[in-house]
Amino acid sequence: MKKFVNDPKDFVAEMLQGLALANPDTLVYVPECNLIHRADAPRADRVSVIQGSGSGHEPAHVLTVGPGMLTAACPGDVFAAPPVDYVIETIRRLASPRGVLLLVNNYTGDRMAFEMAQELAEAEGIEVRTLFVDDDVAVQDSLYTVGRRGVAGNFFVMKAVGAAAEAGASLDELVRIGEKVNAATRTMGVALTACTPPAKGTPLFELGDDEIEFGVGIHGEPGRERRVIASADELVGDLVAAVATDLAVTAGDRFALMINGLGGTPISELYLAYGIAHRLLTNRGAAIARSYVGEYCTSLDMAGLSVTIVRLDHEITELLAAPAEIAVRVF
Amino acid sequence: MKKFVNDPKDFVAEMLQGLALANPDTLVYVPECNLIHRADAPRADRVSVIQGSGSGHEPAHVLTVGPGMLTAACPGDVFAAPPVDYVIETIRRLASPRGVLLLVNNYTGDRMAFEMAQELAEAEGIEVRTLFVDDDVAVQDSLYTVGRRGVAGNFFVMKAVGAAAEAGASLDELVRIGEKVNAATRTMGVALTACTPPAKGTPLFELGDDEIEFGVGIHGEPGRERRVIASADELVGDLVAAVATDLAVTAGDRFALMINGLGGTPISELYLAYGIAHRLLTNRGAAIARSYVGEYCTSLDMAGLSVTIVRLDHEITELLAAPAEIAVRVF
Amino acid sequence: MSSAAVATTRFTLAAIGATVVENETYFGELDAVVGDGDFGFSLARGFERVLEDLPGYPDESSAALLQAAAMTISSRIGGTSGPIWGTAFLRAATTAKGADNLDPARVVAMLRAAIAGIMTRGKAEVGDKTLLDALVPATDALEVAVAAGESDSQVLLDGFAAALRQAAEKTSELQAMRGRASYSGVRSIGSPDAGAVALAVIAERLAEQWSARPAE
Amino acid sequence: MSSAAVATTRFTLAAIGATVVENETYFGELDAVVGDGDFGFSLARGFERVLEDLPGYPDESSAALLQAAAMTISSRIGGTSGPIWGTAFLRAATTAKGADNLDPARVVAMLRAAIAGIMTRGKAEVGDKTLLDALVPATDALEVAVAAGESDSQVLLDGFAAALRQAAEKTSELQAMRGRASYSGVRSIGSPDAGAVALAVIAERLAEQWSARPAE
Ligand SMILES: Nc1ncnc2c1ncn2[C@@H]1O[C@H](COP(=O)(O)OP(=O)(O)O)[C@@H](O)[C@H]1O
Ligand SMILES: Nc1ncnc2c1ncn2[C@@H]1O[C@H](COP(=O)(O)OP(=O)(O)O)[C@@H](O)[C@H]1O
Ligand SMILES: [Mg+2]
């Protein structure tokens, strides 16, 4: 394994320390429960919006804490939902009279931790609602009773809910908005390489020199299908077809389009892919009103990308366009 | 090779098409000369700031075009300076009565193309000045008569000069600022893997499972020294020592600190490295006043990072803090 | 309560903890086949804390010891395993309450309670390819042996471990319906469930060391 | 001007172009050893355009042909090679001006002009491990042969190619002082310079095909 890492057990803690040191004025780091929260939170006049999940998906979610997005993020170890205790402690610290909204990607471990924590927090008198994100069309077979996964599309739920929360929306209103955005969002991804969790030290799965995983998740879990590498036109074409079919894209609709890098894909390739996806969607008569290209929800060092589309209406467009100040400083 | 690419010959053109499609209102793409420029440029009341270099370093420089940063970027093919003709055509299109400033990383090919173009443009009556960036302390031996390379530190020159240009500074003033920032900036990098240019299809050099290249450049050219992988503390420690010694960091000084990912390094590892570098510098009595963590100047899919420090004074701090609107949209 | 019984529970917890810590890499590799590879890391981080805190756990009863372990597990283990294993230990602790000695019948009752807890928590059933597919048939076998009058704990434990191993291997034939492995669909068939194999490994190690338990 | 001479120049440009395009991968690999691997790609993108445009280049003289090629090279080739090769072709073209036939002495003069142009442009000297370390000694050898009265163009070309090859191989012993390879310091010793080897390959291919040139 070649990584910038000391003892793998300290990987997440050392990353969070670095994040806190890089953002001393805006972020607070609470090591006891892996918590990163806005320095000005909780606020009595704002719902606290908290997202938890395993680590290894950066910038999701610790880097998307800030005005207009998350109030706090509560990560677990790499690819592991946080322990229940961390979640409860996070909720207690961020409790607001206006309530707490939990954003959770739909995975067994995450669901259990957040549901248990919600129960306990409610018993303590804190008003809590939970919103599950499940945008991944790779998981569509009804056989898979756990349902769809939450992947890069969670960005749009975070962004919309975060903007509304910043504007003072109520907990009920935020749940309505989040559910609406989630229902309008579809994602599908492909991996060119497997990722290597620091604690494992070797790639999560073996891929041949010309093999790729189609419909891959963000935890390095294998996808639905192993394929042979093809041209960018073909790979992106298949991803676009999958999301466009599932969301029933029709001429005249307006969309946000995201190309999300999975961690090891150069920015150049992401923009090349963006061009292909943009043309394919506009060829179907869709209009692309907002574009997102970069890393939003990654899988450590995995090379690959996902395509996300969001059907826009006036409300969603406004919320996505609202300002936000997050801990990813680019300039 | 597993990449999102169609015909490798079209790699740069297709990337730029994607970039233009993703930023229809703000950027103009001129395919004939690989040019990306602000939609509102040139302006008669502003110096045009243009940076050229090979492609493969994204977001440098095509993604840093926008108010407060570059007026235009003029990339060549992957790792190849643009042909002279492209540079001349770019200068002609962006010519302003206030002048044109060329930012060039100090490499033979880039120097030649931009010097030839400057000569020709001046013959056509356009006022042009050129600023060479050379922040890489890996190249320090006086034997290397070509001098230091320009690497990730070019971000700070672009940012400071871009902010001043936006505020209406004169060409002379911009040259003074750019030279000052360049003189205050030092970078050193390490690669854990080699990168694979799309047209080559195989990694630029072979590295063993536990080997790394220390003092690597941003073109996949091998570094000064091959080493065995070590802990993050050790690797980052050596990089910090190199830049801090070269810039003679002393207690009481204020710095900007950047951890720049080379393309294939996960964000988590960059923040982990940031924490180490921050602590090491503050242990020396330095104050870190501005922090930058992410991808600023990459080498395609290379895993690795560089550490940059900039000694700050009041003027540089203000220019770095000034607003900028570039084509990297994170939210 | 007999301090000998408490010592045996302490011994058992220490043996489980040691086995989990020793097998961190192996358990992670099992989870990596069609899952996300964190199972070994998650369990190890929790049980190394159990080993660390064990000397300070309350000594008044087996139930108190188990409950303390359940708390450590819940607070330190993330992922699916934290809630699942934490619930299992907590339910077992509750069922152990009031018992002077954890005789075989009581152990069966504790396992039944743990199973019920896991099912409620994870909404999984037998056949979904989880650790339940080892734990349920092995508990059935244990119950049969106890009902048949077997009372030698070494014999019972050996039988339990063998049943776990056999059932764990059989999970290879199943398609995962729960957890991350389920996203791979039919590709999950052909390799055993990580959680099921982990239980077999733990019981086997415990059975090997059982003769070294404190005298009762 | 003799149209036969122009046809020979055309033939030579076509041969150079074809060799560069065929060797794109090989030239890139040479540059990858201690450089950045783009040399083959850069040259090929330029010379494939030369091949494409060659039929439309002006036919009045060898100088005009070479100048047109120099323009294509300058406008299409990036990196260090664009200015270096563009300047070389431009200087050669200028030196060819007014000549009816490109006799051996003239070719030597053209090569000298190209060398001077490369040196001015790249600020490199002999010994810096660039294509100059093949081109200069090979031109010296050619000049000696011409001065000794050799006039068979095949013999001269064979000798020129052999001298390029020998000098190119010898660049392995040098440490790079110019270009990207120089950043590797002493590690650049042990492999030949990409530009130097490329010149040898081009001359060898041209020598092989020389008997197929248009009749003069
Ligand atoms: N819904 C469930 N109910 C009970 N056990 C489950 C469930 N889902 C998964 N498991 C068990 O958990 C193991 C994986 O644990 P872990 O790696 O911690 O989960 P994850 O990484 O998916 O959150 C599986 O091998 C299986 O035995
Ligand atoms: N300063 C120089 N002057 C002349 N030739 C040079 C110089 N630097 C490099 N070269 C030649 O150019 C070749 C590399 O060309 P190219 O790959 O286009 O350059 P780069 O990628 O470094 O811009 C080298 O093998 C060498 O022969
Ligand atoms: Mg997990």
Ligand SMILES: [Mg+2]
């Ligand atoms: Mg180059």
Ligand SMILES: [Mg+2]
């Ligand atoms: Mg797992």
Ligand SMILES: [Mg+2]
């Ligand atoms: Mg090169």
